[in-house]
Amino acid sequence: MTFQQLTGLVLQASIVMTVFGFGLQATVADILYLLRRPALLVRSIGAMYLVMPLVAIALATTFNLLPSVRIAMIALALSPMPPLLPGKQGKAGGHTPYALGLMAVVGLLAIAVVPIEVQLVGRYSGQRFQMDPVVIARVVLVTTLLPLSIGMAIAALLPAVAARVASPVASAAKVLLTLGMLALLATALPAVLPLVGNGTLLAIAVFVAAGLAVGHLAGGSRRDEQIVLALSTASRHPAIALAVARANVPDEAHLGGTVLLFLLVGGLVGAPYLAWQRRRAQETPPLEVSVQ
Secondary structure, three states: OOHHHHHHHHHHHHHHHHHHHHHHHOOHHHHHOOOOOHHHHHHHHHHHHHHHHHHHHHHHHHOOOOHHHHHHHHHHHHOOOOOOHHHHHHHOOOOHHHHHHHHHHHHHHHHHHHHHHHHHHHHHHOOOOOOOHHHHHHHHHHHHHHHHHHHHHHHHHOHHHHHHHHHHHHHHHHHHHHHHHHHHHHHHHHHHHHHOOOOHHHHHHHHHHHHHHHHHHHOOOOHHHHHHHHHHHHOOOHHHHHHHHHHHOOOOHHHHHHHHHHHHHHHHHHHHHHHHHHHHHHHOOOOOOOOO
16 A cells, blocks of 8 residues: 555545544434525535536636646536535534535535536536546545434434544544645645646635635525535535546646645635634624524
8 A cells, every 4th residue: 555545545534534523413403404495505506516617617718727737626616515614614603504414415416416517517618527426426425424324323322422432533533634634745745836836826716715705695694604605615525526537637646736735725715714704703693593
């Protein structure tokens, strides 16, 4: 096993443990939150699966990007929100039931929607794209649906056990994520440096900023739901993005560099938005959750 493969396994383990930790504290009502609000569901899916791929195509054709970077950008736009987001959104003041419901719904939809969108983008962008639905299904099941379902089952059947292990699981997931990100930075940094200064950095920053704006506007009038959809629309699942990109440009070093650059730039561009939302949270009282 190579160091790069080991890094990938560590990152996947951290994601699985994080989602498992979400499941230990989630309820069925949390998962159904979004399904009970069809207008919010339609706006959420439209922002993530319709608007952002169009934004990525526009950026890929506007900026003079390397072909592999162009494919990686579009692949990122076609990928759903990462499973790590609900925890980050909750700390920022986002509505956790909405974040958990969105993660589950978007993950399920990705199995069918991502391969279809890959074909459509390939047909109308002039760039040949292909994707095996089985690969997407495997990533979504392993990193999202299975650990979330197992965690929720333990919480429902053994609530005392779930309460006792939730904190250690979360701590272990953070340690693994930190180690995995440091290893990824060390291995992929040489592929990132050539991308700085050729338009890739600016294109990614515009994509993230557009995602924050689109998600915030589509989130409606509730601040806690605006936060969730803004961060979800601006963020992407790196494992699915790499799967889509590698299926179309195998053995291309720039793919991993582009995805890593997206993660780094996403954090920097999103920081002012999070700071603004935290100030809003201090200035306004918490919102009551309405039952619909």
